[in-house]
Amino acid sequence: MRRMILLAPGVAPPWTEGRKKFVADLLATLETRGIATQVLNGMPSSSPPEMIFNALKSLRRRCATPSAVDAVIIFPYGAFRGFRGVINEWFLRRSRAFCASAGVRHIALFYSCAGLDLAELGKRHAPALAVGRQGEGMRAMHLGIRHTERRWLASSELRRLLFLCGYQHSTQRAIHDVLNERGLADLLDAGTTLAERGITLTIAIPFLRDQHMRERMRREIAARCPRLIVDLQGEISTNDLFASHDAFSFPYRNEHAVFVPTSLLEAISFGIPVVAADHVMYRDLTHSAVGPRCSLHRVGDPAHLASVVAGMQDSYGDSVVRANAAAIDVRGEWTLDNAVDELLGALMMSAE
Numbered sequence: 519m520r521r522m523i524l525l526a527p528g529v530a531p532p533w534t535e536g537r538k539k540f541v542a543d544l545l546a547t548l549e550t551r552g553i554a555t556q557v558l559n560g561m562p563s564s565s566p567p568e569m570i571f572n573a574l575k576s577l578r579r580r581c582a583t584p585s586a587v588d589a590v591i592i593f594p595y596g597a598f599r600g601f602r603g604v605i606n607e608w609f610l611r612r613s614r615a616f617c618a619s620a621g622v623r624h625i626a627l628f629y630s631c632a633g634l635d636l637a638e639l640g641k642r643h644a645p646a647l648a649v650g651r652q653g654e655g656m657r658a659m660h661l662g663i664r665h666t667e668r669r670w671l672a673s674s675e676l677r678r679l680l681f682l683c684g685y686q687h688s689t690q691r692a693i694h695d696v697l698n699e700r701g702l703a704d705l706l707d708a709g710t711t712l713a714e715r716g717i718t719l720t721i722a723i724p725f726l727r728d729q730h731m732r733e734r735m736r737r738e739i740a741a742r743c744p745r746l747i748v749d750l751q752g753e754i755s756t757n758d759l760f761a762s763h764d765a766f767s768f769p770y771r772n773e774h775a776v777f778v779p780t781s782l783l784e785a786i787s788f789g790i791p792v793v794a795a796d797h798v799m800y801r802d803l804t805h806s807a808v809g810p811r812c813s814l815h816r817v818g819d820p821a822h823l824a825s826v827v828a829g830m831q832d833s834y835g836d837s838v839v840r841a842n843a844a845a846i847d848v849r850g851e852w853t854l855d856n857a858v859d860e861l862l863g864a865l866m867m868s869a870e
Contacts (some may be wrong), residue, residue, distance in 0.1 A: 536780030701769030709743025
C-alpha cells in the first residue's frame, strides 16, 4: 500500500480543532511509513454542502485513474442529525460507491459521531473505525497526538483553573454551544464555590479575540457567578496555558456515540490535573485498568462539579501524583504510531 487518500472535507487551517489536527498528524505519520498521502478537503472556503460535493468530485477523478490510489480513508463531516445528517449519510454512501466501483480499499473513520448511537452507527456504516469506541462492525482506534516533550511542573495548590476550546467563529451559536454543549455554563454555575475557595478561572477560546464576544461572555459571567475572578483569553497556546494553571476543567455535557476530545487528551498527556465530566464516549481515556486517570463529575451537575473541584483542592498532592502517572500512561498508549497501525490493520481486514 503506497498511495492513500484522506477524504476529509473542511480540513484546513486554522489548526485549533481536534478533527483537523488528527487528519494532519495522520498524514504526516503515514508519509513517514513511505505511504504517499493526500488530503481531499473540498475547498473549505465554500459552504459545507459545496465543500462535500467538491471533495467527492475530487475523489471520483482520482478513482477513475488506474493505480492512482490504493486506499481511501473517509472522514465524515459534522453531525448525523437534521440536514447535516442527511448530507453526511449521502457523503458516506457516495464515497464508498466510488471506491467500490474502482476496486479501491476504503474505510470510514469516525473521529466523532453526534446524532446516532453506537449500535445504529455500526449497523449503517460497518466496517468502520471509531476513535475510542468499539461495537458491532466498529473497530476501536486510539486518537494519536504529537506528545510534546514539555511537561507540567507541579504546583503546590489549586488556585488557577483553566477552561479552553478551539471555537473560531464569532457567532451567537458559538456562544450557545460553548455554554450548553462544552459545558461552560456548569463551570460558571459552580463559580460561587470556586470563588469562596480562592480559585480563579481562565476561559481561553479563539473567538474571544472579538470584543463583542468578550462582552457577551462577560454578561454570562456577571449573571451566573459575579464573585468569580475570570480571565478571558483569545490567543491560544495550549501548552503555555496548561503550564500556567493548576488544573484543567472539561465539563462537556453531550454524550455522543464517538468522541475523544483532543484537548482532554492533550491535558492528560501534559500532566496537569484534570477534572472532567464522566462520559462513556471517552472512558477509554479517562480510565485505566487500575482506576480513573483524573477527577470525574456527574454530567450537567454544577453542584457536583463544584464538590469535585473542592475535593481536588483539598487533596491536591494526590491529584498531582495521579496526573503524572496518567501522563506516562497516555504517552505510551495514545500515539500516532499506534493509530496508524490500527488504521492499516483495519484496511487489511476490510479487504478480506
